[in-house]
Amino acid sequence: MTHEVKEWLVAYDIGERRRLLKVHRHLAGCALHVQKSVFLARLDGRQAQKLFEELKVLVDEGADDLRLYRLPARPGIVSLGQGTLEENGLFVP
8 A cells, every 4th residue: 555645535325324424424534525425535545445444334335335536636626506625735626
């Protein structure tokens, strides 16, 4: 695993409210909440693996869907509507 910090998009679809709240709370402690079921995190490879392992015990792999996407160094962002990201050092296009 690399120690280089990358931006990760974490998205989930959780079928049961209790599990949903646990996943949401866990991510709220380490990532930026950008949409209902989407978070943005700055993590190195070790941290990403650790986060994945922590989330793995909170979901039902037979019913839920949880994904971590490593974003490219300079992602292109297009945004419409009310939800926009502020430039806070976490995610700069």
